[in-house]
Amino acid sequence: MKAGLLFGPGDLRIVDAPMPEAGPDDAILRIVRLAPYGTDIATYLNKGGRYVSAYPTGFGADISGVVTAVGANVTSVRVGDRVSALALAHCGRCANCRKGRTNLCLDPAFRMPPRMAVAQEFARLQARQLAILPDNVSFDDAAMLGGIVDLLNAWDKMRPEIGETVAIVGVGAMGWGAIAGARALGHPVIAIGGTGIRAALAHRCGADHVVPLRVHDEDVSDQVLALAPGGVGAIMETSATDWGVKQCFRIAAPGARIVTTGAPGSLPASGWEVVGKELAIFGSRAGHNQEGALRLIAAGKIDLKPTITHRLPLDDLPEAFSLLTGSDSRNVGRIMIDVSAA
Numbered sequence: 219m220k221a222g223l224l225f226g227p228g229d230l231r232i233v234d235a236p237m238p239e240a241g242p243d244d245a246i247l248r249i250v251r252l253a254p255y256g257t258d259i260a261t262y263l264n265k266g267g268r269y270v271s272a273y274p275t276g277f278g279a280d281i282s283g284v285v286t287a288v289g290a291n292v293t294s295v296r297v298g299d300r301v302s303a304l305a306l307a308h309c310g311r312c313a314n315c316r317k318g319r320t321n322l323c324l325d326p327a328f329r330m331p332p333r334m335a336v337a338q339e340f341a342r343l344q345a346r347q348l349a350i351l352p353d354n355v356s357f358d359d360a361a362m363l364g365g366i367v368d369l370l371n372a373w374d375k376m377r378p379e380i381g382e383t384v385a386i387v388g389v390g391a392m393g394w395g396a397i398a399g400a401r402a403l404g405h406p407v408i409a410i411g412g413t414g415i416r417a418a419l420a421h422r423c424g425a426d427h428v429v430p431l432r433v434h435d436e437d438v439s440d441q442v443l444a445l446a447p448g449g450v451g452a453i454m455e456t457s458a459t460d461w462g463v464k465q466c467f468r469i470a471a472p473g474a475r476i477v478t479t480g481a482p483g484s485l486p487a488s489g490w491e492v493v494g495k496e497l498a499i500f501g502s503r504a505g506h507n508q509e510g511a512l513r514l515i516a517a518g519k520i521d522l523k524p525t526i527t528h529r530l531p532l533d534d535l536p537e538a539f540s541l542l543t544g545s546d547s548r549n550v551g552r553i554m555i556d557v558s559a560a
């Protein structure tokens with residue numbers, strides 16, 4: 219089968235790879251759609267060696283597919299099921315997994331779960347990572363679930379009050395999903411960041427206001443505060459940059475809940491700012507509520523398909539990453555990789 223493997227930073231090749239085999243708790247998927255995501259771009263570039271320690275490696279996260287085989291212990295999915303997948307493997311047995319908080323699995327073996335290898339024709343995943351798609355959720359929809367799942371996890375920490383404005387900092391793949399999710403849950407949204415088509419797509423995902431950037435790392439907090447005098451109380455950072463986290467602190471209202479999804483070098487706030495404004499700062503590690511995200515799509519409340527600007531076959535995966543990381547990436551939305559026929 220064909221597989222997209224990384225052989226070094228920015229060195230992505232389509233190669234012939236052995237078919238995966240299911241262990242007792244696994245399922246084999248025929249991958250139908252793959253929509254590269256921020257983490258995939260970071261893995262592809264591997265700046266500072268933070269994401270990949272040994273090459274070659276498979277990668278990818280936001281996928282949909284069809285189950286083609288299951289292990290002996292698997293009862294949750296069957297051959298032929300259309301499915302999406304959580305990004306993080308987990309034990310399924312610990313106290314957090316039993317509560318559904320699978321992204322905070324307590325088993326040390328899953329604190330740094332093995333990187334998914336799904337940019338390929340067939341992939342092995344834990345069956346417990348999979349959710350069966352409602353009939354009216356397409357493979358395209360399901361391959362863009364990550365940002366919505368992340369938003370639902372952040373939501374539990376932001377706890378917006380009824381009608382409260384939510385700020386989403388960063389308008390990439392996760393940001394678009396988060397904007398659409400916050401709108402679906404009935405909240406006004408200010409989206410912050412982006413240039414080119416990326417800011418326009420934030421509008422299409424339902425943002426009431428978009429504050430785009432004119433230059434890289436521009437401080438736009440004054441423009442946000444003009445829209446939200448007194449600051450914003452519920453803030454989700456999706457850019458995983460120092461710029462993004464700085465914007466969060468600058469626009470934070472007294473009592474604000476700030477949720478960061480990436481790992482910036484440091485938090486740009488003094489202890490006094492945190493105390494004086496009684497800020498609550500949360501980390502959010504991917505998410506776990508795949509079924510909730512699928513219900514929002516099935517109910518017609520979220521449609522991220524307008525963010526798809528390119529559609530390419532698996533053979534052109536290297537070109538997709540060149541587009542996503544190239545000088546004109548500001549005019550690239552989601553790239554949908556048609557790995558196999560729906």
Ligand SMILES: [Zn+2]
Nearest residue numbers: 309312315323
């Ligand atoms: Zn666990």
